[in-house]
Amino acid sequence: MNTTSGIILAISLIIIMFGMGLSLTLSDFKRVLIYPKAMIVGLSCQIILLPLIGYLITIYLNLSPTTAVGVMLLAACPGGPTSNMLSYLAKGDLALSVSLTAVSSLLTIITIPIIVQFALIEFANQSLAVSVEALTMVKQLFVIVLIPVGLGMLVKGQYPHFALKMDKPVKIASAIIFILVIIGVTISIKDVFMSYLQEAGLPAILLNVSTMTLGFLLAVIFKLSRPQAISISIETGIQNGTLAITLATIALNNAEYSIVPAIYGLLMFVTATVIIFIRKPLGVKDELSVEE
Numbered sequence: 001m002n003t004t005s006g007i008i009l010a011i012s013l014i015i016i017m018f019g020m021g022l023s024l025t026l027s028d029f030k031r032v033l034i035y036p037k038a039m040i041v042g043l044s045c046q047i048i049l050l051p052l053i054g055y056l057i058t059i060y061l062n063l064s065p066t067t068a069v070g071v072m073l074l075a076a077c078p079g080g081p082t083s084n085m086l087s088y089l090a091k092g093d094l095a096l097s098v099s100l101t102a103v104s105s106l107l108t109i110i111t112i113p114i115i116v117q118f119a120l121i122e123f124a125n126q127s128l129a130v131s132v133e134a135l136t137m138v139k140q141l142f143v144i145v146l147i148p149v150g151l152g153m154l155v156k157g158q159y160p161h162f163a164l165k166m167d168k169p170v171k172i173a174s175a176i177i178f179i180l181v182i183i184g185v186t187i188s189i190k191d192v193f194m195s196y197l198q199e200a201g202l203p204a205i206l207l208n209v210s211t212m213t214l215g216f217l218l219a220v221i222f223k224l225s226r227p228q229a230i231s232i233s234i235e236t237g238i239q240n241g242t243l244a245i246t247l248a249t250i251a252l253n254n255a256e257y258s259i260v261p262a263i264y265g266l267l268m269f270v271t272a273t274v275i276i277f278i279r280k281p282l283g284v285k286d287e288l289s290v291e292e
């Protein structure tokens with residue numbers, strides 16, 4: 001991917017993260033302290049369970065180094081605006097979904113370089129120079145995640161009516177940008193798309209389905225409400241593919257690492273759509289947990 005494409009991709013992600021900031025307030029972060037159980041379960045799924053499942057998939061399927069690094073890079077990323085949108089459509093706990101996305105986005109500024117460093121050493125026999133490239137990745141994450149989200153929150157605090165008015169258009173724009181990114185990556189690898197699909201399709205769908213299932217089951221085990229379980233399931237299984245693609249092409253300077261996130265981006269909507277359609281006709285009582 002050339003420099004111009006990389007810049008466009010980074011700008012697109014910044015716009016998405018700014019839009020996410022428009023839907024956040026400080027009270028969303030206070031939820032971590034007020035209702036800790038749902039947040040602890042959700043964050044544990046995202047920060048610990050997800051990379052672990054990704055690693056087990058790469059080992060079990062004996063993936064090529066490129067695909068293995070792509071799986072781990074994707075597993076290291078937090079949820080994104082897409083997961084918030086899908087949680088809303090599936091009648092999940094939207095506030096929990098947004099809170100998990102926000103907090104995990106901040107935490108992964110630290111965890112992504114660590115997981116990527118591990119993946120490069122383990123699968124590609126490479127290493128990020130901790131003092132240089134890893135620090136650069138942290139800076140890039142800071143610029144494309146933390147600053148835009150912070151600015152969005154600032155705008156929401158100063159101009160709440162504007163933020164409310166922009167909520168729906170920004171969500172639509174975010175979805176469109178994400179789809180365009182997937183299309184762009186798919187076009188760039190169109191000559192070898194089918195071979196890449198054969199290599200990356202199975203690990204991508206396994207990562208998606210297994211993490212969504214385990215996220216839901218853990219929420220049920222910990223006696224969380226049905227909407228909370230739905231949100232944790234989606235937040236665990238729907239990753240920020242745009243961020244993974246951006247890091248692959250800009251931070252790691254290897255577009256091939258973006259193949260798994262691109263394939264994943266195409267497949268995850270299938271499973272998410274199934275959940276939404278199953279969820280809508282259930283008509284079950286979405287009781288609140290005792291804690292909530």
